Amino acid sequence: MSSDLIRKAKVSAVAGADALADSGTCDHCGDSLAGLRVVRRSLGPDMRSFCCNGCSFIAEQLFLAKAGTRDREALATLVGSGSEEAAIVPSGTYAQTQLPIRGMVCSACALLIEHQLRRVPGVARANVDFGAQIAYVTYDPQRVTRSELQRTIERAGYDAGRLPVDERRVRRIDLLRVLIAWLGMMQVMMLAVPLYFSAPGDVAPDLEQLMRIASLVLTLPVILFSAQPLYRAAWSQLRMGSIGMDLPVVLGISAAFVASAVATITARGAVYFDSVTMFVALVLASRWVLARGLASAREHIDAARRESTLSALRLVAFPSSLATESVPADRLKLRDRVLVPPGETVPADGVVVHGRSSCSQAWLTGESTPVEKANGAPILAGSINLDQPLVIEVTRIGQSTSLAALQRMVDEAGRERPQIVESANRVAGLFLWAVLGITAATVLGWWFVDATQALPNAIAVLVATCPCALSLAAPAAIAAAQSALSQRRVLLARTVAIETLASVDVLACDKTGTLTTGEPALLRQLLVRDGDPEEILAAAAALETMSTHPYARALISAAQSIRKPLPSVTDGRVEASAGIEASIGGRRHRLGKLEFALPDKLARGRAEMAAVVHREGLGASSYVVLADEDGAIAIFVFGERLREHAARMVERAGARDIDVVLLSGDRREPVQAVATSLGIERALAHQTPDSKRSWVAGQQRAGHIVAMLGDGMNDAPVIAQADVSLALASGSTLAQARADLIVLSSRLTDVDFAFAAARRAMRIVRQNLAWAFGYNIVIIPLAAFGYVSPAVAAAGMAASSLLVVGNALRAKRVPPA
Amino acid sequence: MESLYLLIPLSVVLVLLIGGVLVWAVMSGQFEELDDAGKRVLDEEDLPGR
Numbered sequence: 001m002s003s004d005l006i007r008k009a010k011v012s013a014v015a016g017a018d019a020l021a022d023s024g025t026c027d028h029c030g031d032s033l034a035g036l037r038v039v040r041r042s043l044g045p046d047m048r049s050f051c052c053n054g055c056s057f058i059a060e061q062l063f064l065a066k067a068g069t070r071d072r073e074a075l076a077t078l079v080g081s082g083s084e085e086a087a088i089v090p091s092g093t094y095a096q097t098q099l100p101i102r103g104m105v106c107s108a109c110a111l112l113i114e115h116q117l118r119r120v121p122g123v124a125r126a127n128v129d130f131g132a133q134i135a136y137v138t139y140d141p142q143r144v145t146r147s148e149l150q151r152t153i154e155r156a157g158y159d160a161g162r163l164p165v166d167e168r169r170v171r172r173i174d175l176l177r178v179l180i181a182w183l184g185m186m187q188v189m190m191l192a193v194p195l196y197f198s199a200p201g202d203v204a205p206d207l208e209q210l211m212r213i214a215s216l217v218l219t220l221p222v223i224l225f226s227a228q229p230l231y232r233a234a235w236s237q238l239r240m241g242s243i244g245m246d247l248p249v250v251l252g253i254s255a256a257f258v259a260s261a262v263a264t265i266t267a268r269g270a271v272y273f274d275s276v277t278m279f280v281a282l283v284l285a286s287r288w289v290l291a292r293g294l295a296s297a298r299e300h301i302d303a304a305r306r307e308s309t310l311s312a313l314r315l316v317a318f319p320s321s322l323a324t325e326s327v328p329a330d331r332l333k334l335r336d337r338v339l340v341p342p343g344e345t346v347p348a349d350g351v352v353v354h355g356r357s358s359c360s361q362a363w364l365t366g367e368s369t370p371v372e373k374a375n376g377a378p379i380l381a382g383s384i385n386l387d388q389p390l391v392i393e394v395t396r397i398g399q400s401t402s403l404a405a406l407q408r409m410v411d412e413a414g415r416e417r418p419q420i421v422e423s424a425n426r427v428a429g430l431f432l433w434a435v436l437g438i439t440a441a442t443v444l445g446w447w448f449v450d451a452t453q454a455l456p457n458a459i460a461v462l463v464a465t466c467p468c469a470l471s472l473a474a475p476a477a478i479a480a481a482q483s484a485l486s487q488r489r490v491l492l493a494r495t496v497a498i499e500t501l502a503s504v505d506v507l508a509c510d511k512t513g514t515l516t517t518g519e520p521a522l523l524r525q526l527l528v529r530d531g532d533p534e535e536i537l538a539a540a541a542a543l544e545t546m547s548t549h550p551y552a553r554a555l556i557s558a559a560q561s562i563r564k565p566l567p568s569v570t571d572g573r574v575e576a577s578a579g580i581e582a583s584i585g586g587r588r589h590r591l592g593k594l595e596f597a598l599p600d601k602l603a604r605g606r607a608e609m610a611a612v613v614h615r616e617g618l619g620a621s622s623y624v625v626l627a628d629e630d631g632a633i634a635i636f637v638f639g640e641r642l643r644e645h646a647a648r649m650v651e652r653a654g655a656r657d658i659d660v661v662l663l664s665g666d667r668r669e670p671v672q673a674v675a676t677s678l679g680i681e682r683a684l685a686h687q688t689p690d691s692k693r694s695w696v697a698g699q700q701r702a703g704h705i706v707a708m709l710g711d712g713m714n715d716a717p718v719i720a721q722a723d724v725s726l727a728l729a730s731g732s733t734l735a736q737a738r739a740d741l742i743v744l745s746s747r748l749t750d751v752d753f754a755f756a757a758a759r760r761a762m763r764i765v766r767q768n769l770a771w772a773f774g775y776n777i778v779i780i781p782l783a784a785f786g787y788v789s790p791a792v793a794a795a796g797m798a799a800s801s802l803l804v805v806g807n808a809l810r811a812k813r814v815p816p817a
Numbered sequence: 818m819e820s821l822y823l824l825i826p827l828s829v830v831l832v833l834l835i836g837g838v839l840v841w842a843v844m845s846g847q848f849e850e851l852d853d854a855g856k857r858v859l860d861e862e863d864l865p866g867r
Contacts (some may be wrong), residue, residue: 171849172843179843183835183839207818211825214829
């Protein structure tokens, strides 16, 4: 709280543009401003109010892009005003740092660390990304040092990465824990089984005692070494007061082990070494499989994050020389000149100072049409330069760039995202109290009946109820589902995503790049004159072989798909951004824009064609006209090419009662066209990254569980906001860095497969939980009343564990839908 | 049956020895990248001539 006040004081002191509480709504996202620290920014003649700096920044960017201002002076003042101050924390007084954290087991750990860090005086912001295992801290170096922050993390019981840890060594030790547990389990079983099947007196008492001592020796490493992570997790849960599944697990194995050890040393009472070792072995194995899958997903995400830090080609002595040096984009300084070759991403916000090219700004606007950029035009980081090299002068750096604004939006969305607790952890607390209560009741009850039976029966209750099914049910089934997914090259980044995915009822999809390939395709062919449509298509495709325009590729591939041989073309010429003229079979043909296809001597046909175009409702540049010496022959209409299996994915989602919604930044017509052809009823056009995010948040408030499928940078905030998100690997790395599932194959059928696998896994988890519940209902009263012999308790637990694991393995086989 | 009095302790010692071998094997990386070797042949980026 105090740091919050300090932050407010600092920001308003420096920026002077912020006012407390206001009425009305944000000019960008439409959220209510009541109770918020309002950000005011002048855009053109108006003063506008925004709910946050992210909104204000994006609005300013959109304003600049629309205004298309050419006056560099005006632009410079506009961009310059408040750009540095716009950062949430002024970078002059505050420093930012990233601290790697090890030892976090769940998202509650992340919350705890965040909480502890925010209480440190001098810390303005602290966010812990559990997925990346990194804390992002903004702090005042005058008041607190980085090593003090690290000590805070260490005091909370985590490793702040001060001591270099050999990752490989940690991985090997984890594997060793599993193997040692299994080795111990097998040996203890070999000693236990003869005792199960022998009649009393068959085994000499001193031989039995020797076998117990051997079992104790073999169980020791399992408890002391293998089970260590369970104890550590339980300890941290206990300290945070949030009860997870590890607590009842540890309670069960500790009680059973201590009782068995005491029984062995005193040579009196029952031993449960076999139950203990078996349980530890099964729990560790299922968790290890799960952790290995998560690690491979994390590797991919780390790589995506590394890639998403851009590098820039800085011009050392422009304009006298074109020599460049490669620097990371965050090292750029104001007024640096940067060269952006075609095909590259613009590394920083700036203005074009040399060159002319078309750039794709799809990441910010979602619009598929490229924008022309020439001298003096503002350009945003993350835009992709398509044609010609450009020289850009950097006008913003660091916290005030559009990329940083987007990143902040992603961070905020990640924090707002509804917290979904794994169902096993949800019931863990209840289970723990129930077991403790029944154990206490057993001790108390027997105390008055037969005090010597109190302890053995209490132990029997603890062992029999040892939450095997509960603690194995979810991880084992999720690990099996994860392995099925990884065979389809779908990476699972968060285990809870499986659970969420199974209960999704709204699937929001991006359009460009996700449902469509972003490449144009031939949609329709309108014949203006009688003729064989296939022959006419072949003629048009033959003409297009001379062009490299995207429409040319679309026409040629359409002709190839009907297997029509292309006629030979002679004496052709290409007129840039107009069309192609050539002879086919001795007749001159023209293909291209209406004015080109029907030149002045055929001008009388133009009005007629314009009427056709109008009647069909065709967009300005979505068609080409084929004509010969006698006039027009056909019109070819282009649209976006749907991705393979897009229709099938939408249809299957519908069959699963999932409402598919299209969220796109593109214009209404293409969005509606795609929605109609896929049978999507709800389609929203003109969406900004922020409006997508607030739409999803609105759905969440209405009680829906929303999945987001996207690929682009503009989807990154909504991907962080959605309950569960899927990113296609063909898209931007920023989107993948936040997604729960990454579809490496980029096949849409695999998205459907993920839904199928998740639902099957959760059905199996529910079966397992039902079994565990039923089993416990039967065994607890029996154990409490002393009817369960140690052998039966142990056998019941082993059978229960095996049943649950065996059932969970079925989650691997997902039936093809 | 008397032989068991020797064999059981012996088996424990043997298990501890096997455990020691396991520790060596794991810590020297014998179990690493087990599936990668098999998958490498299917890797699209590992085509011959590249």
